[in-house]
Amino acid sequence: MSLVSTYAPLLMRCGQSAAALRWDARSGAWRWLDPVTGLLYTLAADGDCALPLRLQEHAGVMAMCSSGRVLLGQGKRLGMAELPTGVVPARPLQAQVLATIDPAEPRTAMSDGATDRHGYFVFGSANIAADRRPIGSFYQYSQRYGLRRLALPTVATACGIAFSRDGTQMYFSDATLGAIMRCRYDAERARVGEVQLFAQGGIGGGALLVDACDQVWSTQGPALCQHDAGGAVRQMIVIGDQVLAGAAAGGMQLDQLLLIGGDGGVFRVSPQVSGVDFAGLADTPFEDAYAEAQALRAGAAR
Template identity: 55%
Template sequence: MSLTSTSTASTTGILLALAGQAGCALRWDPQAACWRWPDPQGGQLYAWPQHDGKAAGARLLENAGVIACCRSGRMLLGQGKRLGMVELTPAGQPGRPLQAQVLATIDAAEARTVISDGCTDRHGNFVFGTANTGADQRPIGSFYQYSTRHGLRRLALPVVVTARSIAFSVDGTRMYFADAARGGIMQCRYDAERAKVGEIREFAQAPERGAATVDSAGMLWSVQAGGLAQYCADGHLRRRIALEQEQPSGMAFGGVDTRQLLLLGVRGGLYGLPPALAEELAPGVADTPFDDGPAAVADSQRRRQGD
């Protein structure tokens, strides 16, 4: 089926795996050649190998809603108000509960906020946002950058009810973000080294604002209204794709040459797109792993000693 500008298509996704009640965080792990996602209610971190029909879960001692792959092979987790790091059990070894090493506590004085979305930028820093879980639903959520070198730095972006749609342009100089509760998808200029933002403006109006990612053609993909929306770099809506089986909550590019776009459903289904549709899409952009390597750790230690 050929899709033209601003077209709409409804598709029966190819069910690849079914596990738990999924959140919005789906990631391709190139080191382990598998897809990973957390179950934020069931305390599981799932992995589905590229050519295996069964998802395997590892139990977390604390629920996680956001994840990122690390350069070392470990996993960075957003767990409520804390960022943590876990060592993953090698394939074939007996499973054990994963205890996260706490890296940072976010907004400790405000009990209502939790980490709600996040991903690495093109330089290997983790950029994330928080949400107000209180009944008042006031906009008290913020956006942050975390790195081993610089620690936690707040980004000067507007406060939100629920931070969502965090993604970065191919060259990493532009950041996308949104409030899931109101407004449209926003964009801003982004300086990864200084954790500075500027030129904040609306990128596109959107009926819903969920997980987001950017493909190699510079187009933004957004989970919304029961499916996916694809936007050109100028914010023009190019196409919508509805998933018939269940409402998607997350998505990610991955696989060989980052050519697969997989969807994560709200009931835990992991779906691929039909080949005729998938072949029309540009490849994705591989995530830059979170930089937890020896050089970053050493630099962080030098900074602390100098304080």
């Protein structure tokens, strides 16, 4: 393992916490949620000041959509909202509900999610009750197939969901155990199999991302770790003593890393400057045009 200690000065501090950090290629900006204050932040690729947008309901899970809208996980409801293109609106952003997750179980809420390579949204839930029993599940949602549960082991807190470059492998973890798991994944049939341990992560959960070389990166405490194909750590980026809550590739060439600490500290790492061996892989936006296309076809058939 090669330890790379990268000093990155604090770019800014936003809010009290961070979740669901994503690069929005359409707008050329990073976006992330503060589930404590109910804000959605936007930071331009070369910016040094994040703009906040207030949400009608606090959210902790997010994905960018192919239309430019945003998919939000708000407690037990999955919804979609239009993002403003000009002046920040005076009213909080309200999401249109698409699905309610496990409505008969009051102890669970959505905890993490990511789009697969087909543009379907895969997410997990957490037990938010005091008992912390492993009753959380994993799901796939698409406008083509609706909500489908994935046959994966139950967890206390689902986190760290990511997909291989070709989309046939899914990575996930349980924040209470720390182990990063890998399984076979079939997006069209929403089927999984061959679940196995990939690497030991950090207790408390963290973010996962897959780079252009199909290698997995995980946040573990104050470090962002790069794993090889067998799960062993190849290099680490350690920034201060903050616990990292999010990490995402971005920039116009996908050659930057944005790291956000659990207390809202924001750091931007440029591999060209730091010497870190990194090339980003773009997220596939959530495909939200299927319903509109079906409606147009139905109208034309009348």
